[in-house]
Every structure is written in C-alpha cells, then in structure tokens.
Amino acid sequence: MGRGEGQVGSSFITTVTERCRMCYTCVRECPVKAIRITDGQAKVIGERCIACGNCVRICSQNAKLLRSTMDEVWTLLRSGQPVAACVAPSFPAEFADLRYEKLVGALRELGFAQVVEVSFGADLVAREYARLFEQDDGRRYISTTCPAIVRYVERHSPELVGSLAPIVSPMVAMSRALRKIHGDDLRIVFIGPCVAKKLEATDPELGGEIDGVLMFPELRQMWNEAGVDVERATPSEFDPPHGGVGGLFPVSRGILQAANLHEDLMTGEVVATGGRNHMVEAIKEFGSGDLGARLLEVLCCDGCISGPGMSSQLTLFHRRRHVRTYVVDRMEHLDRERWAADMERFDSLDLHREYQAHDQRMATPAPGELEHIMHRMGKYKPSDELNCGACGYETCLEHASAIHMNLAECEMCLPNTIDQLRLAIKEVEASHGQLAETQEALVHSEKLASMGQLAAGIAHEVNNPLGVVLMYSHLMLNECERSSAMHEDLVMIAEQADRCKRIVSGLLHFARQNKVDRASHDLPKLVEHALRTMAVPENVVVTIDDRMADPIADIDRDQIIQVLTNLVSNAAGAMPDGGTITIRTSDEADRVRFAVQDAGTGITPENLKKIFDPFFTTKPMGMGTGLGLAVTYGIVKMHSGDIQVESQADPACGPTGTTFTVTLPRRE
Numbered sequence: 213m214g215r216g217e218g219q220v221g222s223s224f225i226t227t228v229t230e231r232c233r234m235c236y237t238c239v240r241e242c243p244v245k246a247i248r249i250t251d252g253q254a255k256v257i258g259e260r261c262i263a264c265g266n267c268v269r270i271c272s273q274n275a276k277l278l279r280s281t282m283d284e285v286w287t288l289l290r291s292g293q294p295v296a297a298c299v300a301p302s303f304p305a306e307f308a309d310l311r312y313e314k315l316v317g318a319l320r321e322l323g324f325a326q327v328v329e330v331s332f333g334a335d336l337v338a339r340e341y342a343r344l345f346e347q348d349d350g351r352r353y354i355s356t357t358c359p360a361i362v363r364y365v366e367r368h369s370p371e372l373v374g375s376l377a378p379i380v381s382p383m384v385a386m387s388r389a390l391r392k393i394h395g396d397d398l399r400i401v402f403i404g405p406c407v408a409k410k411l412e413a414t415d416p417e418l419g420g421e422i423d424g425v426l427m428f429p430e431l432r433q434m435w436n437e438a439g440v441d442v443e444r445a446t447p448s449e450f451d452p453p454h455g456g457v458g459g460l461f462p463v464s465r466g467i468l469q470a471a472n473l474h475e476d477l478m479t480g481e482v483v484a485t486g487g488r489n490h491m492v493e494a495i496k497e498f499g500s501g502d503l504g505a506r507l508l509e510v511l512c513c514d515g516c517i518s519g520p521g522m523s524s525q526l527t528l529f530h531r532r533r534h535v536r537t538y539v540v541d542r543m544e545h546l547d548r549e550r551w552a553a554d555m556e557r558f559d560s561l562d563l564h565r566e567y568q569a570h571d572q573r574m575a576t577p578a579p580g581e582l583e584h585i586m587h588r589m590g591k592y593k594p595s596d597e598l599n600c601g602a603c604g605y606e607t608c609l610e611h612a613s614a615i616h617m618n619l620a621e622c623e624m625c626l627p628n629t630i631d632q633l634r635l636a637i638k639e640v641e642a643s644h645g646q647l648a649e650t651q652e653a654l655v656h657s658e659k660l661a662s663m664g665q666l667a668a669g670i671a672h673e674v675n676n677p678l679g680v681v682l683m684y685s686h687l688m689l690n691e692c693e694r695s696s697a698m699h700e701d702l703v704m705i706a707e708q709a710d711r712c713k714r715i716v717s718g719l720l721h722f723a724r725q726n727k728v729d730r731a732s733h734d735l736p737k738l739v740e741h742a743l744r745t746m747a748v749p750e751n752v753v754v755t756i757d758d759r760m761a762d763p764i765a766d767i768d769r770d771q772i773i774q775v776l777t778n779l780v781s782n783a784a785g786a787m788p789d790g791g792t793i794t795i796r797t798s799d800e801a802d803r804v805r806f807a808v809q810d811a812g813t814g815i816t817p818e819n820l821k822k823i824f825d826p827f828f829t830t831k832p833m834g835m836g837t838g839l840g841l842a843v844t845y846g847i848v849k850m851h852s853g854d855i856q857v858e859s860q861a862d863p864a865c866g867p868t869g870t871t872f873t874v875t876l877p878r879r880e
Contacts, residue, residue, distance in 0.1 A: 224279050224411075225256040225268065231275035236624060238267035238276065239604025243488045243512075244368050244572075247604070248619050257619075260572045262363040264512045265407035265520025266488060278427075281410060282434055285424045288399045289323040295423075296326035296394070298386050300404030301334060301455065302462035304538035305517040305531035306428045306524050312538070313447035319403075320448055321440045326390070327448070330402070331455025331539075333386030335555065338458055338470035340379045340563050345473060345507060353377040353507050354498060357467055359412035360512035361491065362567065370569035372499050377507075380418075380565045382461055383409060387421045389453065389558050399423045403431055405462075405519035408512070417566055427521030453554035456546060459539040462516035463532055467509055480504050486511035577616040585612040590628040602626035675716055682709045728850050730766040730880050735804055736797050738769060742776040743795075751790025754780065758797050765804040765878045771847045772876075778840040779808040779872050786812025786870060799878070807873040814861030814868040823857065851876050 234252045239245065246260035247267065254275075256267065268276045288295050297319045307315055316327045337357065344353065356362050356377045365372050380388070387400045401424040402409055413422035426434070435442060460466030465484045468475060475482045483505040485494045491510050497503040513519050517531040524531065577585075589612065591597050597608040603624040605611040614620035623629055689702040736758045743754055776795075783793045791811040798805045815823060826842040848855045853876035860868050 224258060224263075225261065226277050226279070227253060227255050228275045228277060229253050231273045233273055233275070235273075236602070236604035237270055237272075239620075239624075240601065241266040241270045241488060242604075243492050244364065245605075245614060245619060249621050249624060252621075252623070259570075260367060262360045262367065262512070263408035263411045264360045264488070268407065269520035278407060278410075280430060281425055282430050285401055285426055285430075285434070288401065288424055291399070293397060293399050294325040294394065295323065295399040295401060296328060296390055296451075297324040298328055298330050298333075298383065298390070298400060298402045299450075300383075300402070300406070300462065300516065301329065301331040301459045301539075302405050302516045302519070302522070302531075302535065303403075303428075304534045305462070305526065306405065306522055308524060308526060308531075308534045310442060311447070313449065314442055314445050316450055317445035317448040318435060318440050318442040321445055322434060322438055324401070326394070326398070326451045328386065328390065328451050328453070329455045329459070330382050330386045330404070331459040331461070332453045332554070333384075333389060333455075334382035334458025334461040334467070334470060335456050335551075336385045336389065336458075336558055336561065336563060337379055337382050338461075338467055339555070341377065341467065341507070342471040342473065344377060344379065345471070351375075352498070352505065354495065355467065355507065355509045356565075356567075357381050357461065357509075358511045358513075359406070359408035361495075361510055363408065363411065364491070364512070365495065366567060366570050367572040369495055369499060370571045370573075372495065373567050373569045375498070376567045378564050378566065380563050381412065382458065383412070384418060384421055384565070385561075385563050388561055388563070391421075392558070392561065401426060403428070405516055405521035407520050417568065429521065429523045432523065452550070453558075454542075454546065454551060456543065456551055457539065459542060460535065463535055464511060464515040465509065466515070473507070475509075481506045482509065483507070484509040486514050488512070574617045577613055581616055582609065582612050585615050585622075588622050589615075589625045590631060598627055600627065674712075678709065678712055678716060682706070682713060685709050728768045728771065730768055732764050733767055733769050733772075734763045735765050735767070735799075735806065736760060736763050738767075738772060739776060739795055739797065739806065742773045743780070745773070746777055746780060748780070749784055749790070752784045752787060752793060753791075754793045754795065756795050756797070760797050760799045760804070762799055762878075763797075765799075765876065766880050767804075767851065767876060768847075771851075775844045775847050775874065776806075776808070778844045779874075782840060783808055783810035783812060783870070786810050786814075802878050803875055804878050805873060805875045807871055809869065809871040811867065811869045815857070815859040815870055816861045820857065820859060824855075848874055848876070853877065 232253050236249070236254070238254050239247045239249065243264060243266070244260055244262055246257045246262070247254050248257050249255075254267075256276075265278075268278055299315070299319075303315065304312070319327045334357075341355070352375055354361065354365060354372065354375050354377065356379055359381060362376060365376055383402050383404075387402075390400060391398055400422055402413065402422055403426045405428055407427070409422075410425045410427075412418070413425045457470045460469055464486050465475065467473075468482060468484060473482055475484050483494065483503055485491065485508075491512055494503065494508060494510050498505070498508050514528060515532070517535060518528055522531075526534070586592075586597075586608065589608065591608055591612075599607045603611045603620065603626065605614060605620070608625070611620055611625065615622060685702060685706045689699070689706050692699050692702055736756065739756055743756075748754055780793060780795075787793075787810055794807075794809045796807045796809070798807075824841050824845040845855060853874060855875075856873045857870065858873075859870040860866060862868070
C-alpha cells in the first residue's frame with residue numbers, strides 16, 4: 213500500500229454518477245462537509261475528508277464506493293514473507309454466528325502466518341491512558357484511539373492538535389508489539405470495520421507500520437475468491453499475546469473501563485461521547501474550555517461496532533451484547549499470569565506519536581457576499597429562511613456559505629427549486645397559451661393568404677364573362693315586355709348575376725387588403741361617422757359609450773370603418789326582433805380598443821371556432837357570403853391588433869348576446 217496523503221481524495225472514495233440521485237443525504241451526514249456538489253453530483257473532497265465513512269454507510273443507492281485494498285493484501289500474502297492478521301476486537305459483532313476458532317482457521321487458510329487480537333494492543337494503550345491521567349500536570353487531552361477524530365482535529369480544529377493524546381491507536385500498538393516479537397520482516401495487515409484505518413496506515417507520521425488494511429466485507433470477499441469455506445475451516449486459537457479487557461474498546465466507553473477510568477458525573481474529569489453530531493459539539497466545547505474535562509474520550513461512530521465496515525445487520529445493542537459476551541468468556545479462560553507477564557514485557561514499548569496540523573478550514577464570507585447568495589436562493593427576509601435541511605445543511609446561512617466556498621449549488625435549496633418550478637410551469641402555461649393563439653392566427657393567416665390567391669384567380673377568370681352576362685341580361689330585360697313569360701326568368705337571371713358580381717367584388721376587396729394607410733384619427737368620431745353611413749334596421753338602436761382619455765390613434769380610416777360596418781351589420785342580423793347594439797371605446801397608454809356588443813341569439817360554441825373562416829356563415833342561402841368576419845380579421849391583423857369574441861347562446865344560462873372586442877396599437 214502506498215504511503216502519504218496521496219491516498220486521500222476522490223480516488224479513495226468515489227461517486228458512481230449514474231446512481232447518485234441528488235438526495236444530499238451524504239452532505240447531511242458528513243460532519244465536516246467534505247462533499248462538493250457539482251452539476252447535482254456529490255464528490256468527496258479528499259483534503260477535507262476525515263474518512264468517517266458516513267457517506268458510504270448511509271447511501272441507500274450505493275453511489276459511494278471505497279477503493280479496495282484487497283490487491284495489496286493478496287500481494288503481501290503471495291510475497292513469501294510472513295504476514296500477520298491483526299483482528300479488531302469488534303469481530304464478535306461482525307461474525308456473530310461464527311466461533312472465533314473458525315475465524316482464526318479461515319484466516320490461516322488464506323495464508324496468514326500469525327493471527328492475533330488487537331485487544332492486547334488495546335490493553336497496552338489503556339495502560340498508557342491511565343498513566344497519562346495520573347500525571348495530573350494540568351493538561352487536557354482528546355483521546356486518539358479513533359483515527360477519524362485525529363483527522364478531524366488536524367484538519368478542522370488544528371488549534372487543538374497539541375491536545376491530542378500523544379498515544380498511538382491499539383492497531384499501531386499491536387503492530388509495534390508484534391515486530392518486537394517477530395522482527396521487522398513481519399508484514400502486518402489490520403482487519404476491522406473502520407474506513408479511517410486505511411488512511412491511518414498511510415499516515416507519514418507512523419512510518420509505514422501497517423502494511424495493509426482490510427474491512428470485514430473485503431475479508432469475506434477474499435474468502436470467496438480463495439474458495440475458503442469458513443464453516444468448515446479447521447479451528448485454531450489466536451496467537452499470543454492474548455488480550456484482556458481491551459476487547460471492550462469497540463464499544464463506547466470501552467477504553468475507560470480498560471484503563472480503569474470512570475466518567476464520574478460529579479467530578480466531570482472524564483467525558484465520553486460519540487457519533488456525528490456529538491463529536492463535533494464535544495470537540496468545539498473542549499476547545500472553548502466549556503467542557504471542563506481533563507480527558508475527552510470521543511469516537512466518530514457510536515463505537516467501532518457501528519463503523520461503516522460492518523456488514524452485520526444486527527442492531528447496535530445486539531452487537532454490543534456479542535462483544536460483551538465474547539470478552540466475558542475470554543476473561544474467564546484468560547491465563548492472567550501470562551497476560552501480566554506480556555504486559556510487563558512490553559512495559560517499555562514506545563507507544564508515543566506526534567500529530568501535524570493540516571488546516572482545511574475555509575474563510576467565512578463577508579455578510580454582503582452572503583446576502584447576495586441568499587438573494588439568489590430566494591431568501592430576502594428572515595421568514596424566507598426555512599432551515600429545512602433538505603439541502604444537507606442545517607441552516608440556509610450554512611448553505612449560502614457552502615455556495616461561497618464552491619461546495620454547494622443554489623439548486624440544492626428544495627423550497628426555492630419548487631418555487632422556481634412553479635414559476636416555470638406558469639411561464640410554460642402562458643407560453644403554451646401564446647403558442648396556441650399564434651398557431652390559431654397562423655392558421656387564419658394561411659386561410660386568408662389562400663383566399664387571397666383564390667380571389668385573385670376568380671377575379672381574373674370570372675369577372676369578365678360575368679360582366680358580359682350582366683350586360684346582356686339587363687339588355688334583354690329592358691327589351692322584354694313585362695307580360696312576357698320570359699320576363700320573370702330574365703329578372704331571376706339579372707338578380708343572380710348581380711349577386712355573383714357582389715360576391716366577386718367582395719373577393720376582390722378581400723384579396724386587395726394587403727397594406728394599411730395609417731393616419732391620425734379621432735376614434736369616437738370615426739365610429740359616429742361610420743354609423744351615419746350604415747343602414748341600420750328601424751327596430752335596432754345603436755349607442756356609443758366613449759371611455760377614451762386620448763381619442764387619437766394612427767389607423768387606416770376606411771378599413772376601420774369597414775370593420776365597424778361588418779361588426780354592426782352582423783350584430784343587427786343577430787337581433788331579428790330588434791334590440792340595442794352598444795359600441796364602447798376605451799384606451800390605454802399605447803393601445804386603443806372598441807367593442808361591439810349585441811343582445812342577439814349568440815354564437816354556439818361549435819361555431820365560435822369557425823366564425824373567422826372565409827365563406828363560413830350561419831345566414832340563410834343568399835343572405836351572406838361569409839367573408840365579412842374574414843375580412844375584418846385580416847384588417848385587424850394588418851393593424852398588428854387583436855380581435856376577441858365572447859358569446860352566450862344558451863337562454864337557460866342567462867341573457868344571450870355576443871361581444872366583439874378589437875384592440876389596436878395607438879401608434880404604428
């Protein structure tokens with residue numbers, strides 16, 4: 213296994229991008245926020261990582277993967293050098309249904325020359341803590357049995373490096389004891405549940421005292437690869453030296469019992485805690501002096517038996533029971549005289565170590581920078597700060613600070629993302645409505661263009677022969693006696709020819725609506741003028757409701773008169789029994805509007821979609837060409853305006869009637 217800090221980083225803990233679901237659980241569970249979110253993907257920042265393994269343990273999608281060290285261990289086993297397996301005292305919780313003799317036998321079948329319990333190294337470390345506590349020199353210490361805690365202090369509370377107990381971990385203590393027994397040629401592999409042990413083994417301060425680290429799942433995989441049947445392995449005993457109460461180390465407060473130290477609530481000299489939240493709070497209070505303890509025994513997990521390298525599905529307290537039961541059984545059969553002799557043998561063993569600060573703290577952003585980021589997240593006032601934790605950070609301010617440090621993204625804020633999504637949906641709906649209107653207008657425009665071409669063709673092909681028919685029919689009619697049998701037929705021919713002429717004339721007029729000759733006109737006066745030129749039925753009354761603040765608009769006078777004429781004629785035709793037509797004029801700063809409202813029979817919903825189609829009419833045969841509203845629509849669109857219609861044709865739902873509203877830009 214390589215040495216140095218190069219092991220730390222994205223190459224050690226990687227993210228399987230196709231599995232990462234942007235749940236930010238790893239951000240929430242990381243005590244040092246060593247997770248950077250980039251394009252929705254969570255990546256571990258090696259320099260900040262303390263290797264607690266929380267991100268691996270809690271990822272339900274298995275998107276976090278640890279770099280395997282099995283190849284390095286296989287290389288050691290095949291090297292021909294003697295290799296010792298140092299088994300962490302948490303193994304009874306991992307292999308709860310396996311006798312320890314089978315475990316030892318299966319390890320020997322893999323090729324390990326020595327199989328020892330790290331619990332003896334824990335006994336040695338516990339004695340050092342007892343001696344340290346007895347010195348009573350006024351110094352305060354943070355225990356260093358947990359390598360993740362050591363990395364936390366070195367990187368995120370570097371001012372407390374001097375308070376780290378200068379004592380190696382049980383793993384390193386066991387390694388030094390074995391090399392004293394078997395010499396420096398012995399290769400040593402630690403087997404346990406801790407991710408941080410892999411990084412501790414590469415720590416330059418330890419000089420390569422550990423040659424390899426396996427977590428329990430990796431050991432199981434190596435057995436499978438080697439074809440080792442653990443249940444049928446030849447039972448074997450652990451090699452000496454054998455451990456004692458140090459077997460309780462993987463359980464919270466186990467070190468205190470092994471060192472015969474007590475967390476006396478009356479004196480408060482010793483404080484023990486563990487877990488993601490408590491360890492950060494305890495170290496913070498230790499640094500401020502508020503803790504008031506001489507020794508802080510703190511673990512990153514709730515004991516090593518709940519480390520990320522545990523594959524056992526047992527509950528925490530069930531695991532505790534298995535460790536306790538194993539230690540009690542071992543203590544009953546322990547050769548205490550030999551254990552005491554071994555402890556005496558290693559009384560002078562150097563268990564000292566040093567620590568180095570690797571400050572990874574980031575500068576706190578200025579309030580103005582935070583305010584700008586908060587605004588980007590949609591937080592403008594304190595009530596906007598929900599502190600819901602969905603982003604993985606406890607508060608919105610922490611999230612904003614993480615964004616400033618390039619660790620997080622604004623999109624991680626779920627409430628703001630939901631608000632943005634709602635806004636986007638509204639914009640899409642509005643855009644969809646505009647698209648539908650544009651599509652409808654395009655359809656009408658295509659129809660109008662087609663009708664324009666058709667009208668031009670009809671005018672060219674029909675107008676001349678139609679003129680001949682009209683001329684000769686009227687000549688014959690003038691020469692024919694009224695008493696003649698042909699007179700009525702000639703009258704019919706002349707009338708229908710005249711009707712054809714009107715249709716062709718309308719088509720020609722429709723086809724020639726291709727430009728707008730704008731000029732400034734007083735719209736209400738234009739309405740009055742149009743009404744004076746119309747033939748309105750006697751039973752129909754037309755009223756004008758002028759509500760314009762500024763009556764002047766740039767419009768084509770003749771074309772707008774034609775629009776008014778068409779709308780008023782249709783309104784009058786919709787009221788065969790008479791009634792009132794109301795023309796309302798109104799305006800805005802840049803638009804003018806007039807509406808023609810009648811109290812007629814209304815337009816049915818199925819016909820409402822067709823009213824602007826050329827040649828569509830509900831009038832009886834011979835009473836209309838169906839071009840009036842099509843021409844009206846074309847004129848309004850050429851003015852860059854809009855025409856809307858509202859109609860009620862069901863008497864059961866209230867008064868019937870129709871309102872056409874034309875909106876035009878005031879200026880060109």
